[in-house]
Amino acid sequence: MCRHILNARVSICFPNGRWYECPECYLEVEGNLANLKDWGPIRSFICLACRQVFKKDLRLFDATDKECPHCSTTIVCPSVTHEGILAEDAQKFLEAELSADVAVAPPFQTNQIRPRIRPGDSY
Template structure:
């Protein structure tokens, strides 16, 4: 799972060390050498788990899809952004006073209100 690109659809095999990475930044973080440039790329689709090659010299619109499962792997990258949230009281800590209106409880009926019980009592 790539921490740089949240919607990575394929893994890329680096031509220099023959290992799989989700993005070039993942390669740079784990290896000390530069990523070798190559016009023939090897991809592994994360949807169908099959590998395929693409020649970047002849790359067109139809090559943006996995040839095995038609997964669209050329997408605009979604990168994680820092968020600042205000912490409040957590309802999960003490939820005794919260009543869920969707759950119906048993109706409380006394012995004297139930007609079947009154006959048995005498």
């Protein structure tokens, strides 16, 4: 289970033959980043729902490739990370604070706007 992407739906076979859910998991275990030059356009995946292996040619990726060919689980979706959840929570908190501040009536103004007095004007 991936600690970095909370809704990971596939494992990816990296060039060293090991399976990881994301590049951060690869970096944690291997200690270096994967060399993308070693990868071809055809990638092997394991669906985490049905545990079946399948291959995709990423040069010919279309709408039908967004699902597992075995169980039709959607595998292409926006990722959810811990940082994203924290950002959403912070945004909700700030929106609540701002709406509470706007709901409070502004304090009574003591300095009224005075009309301009030009030389030669009379009251």
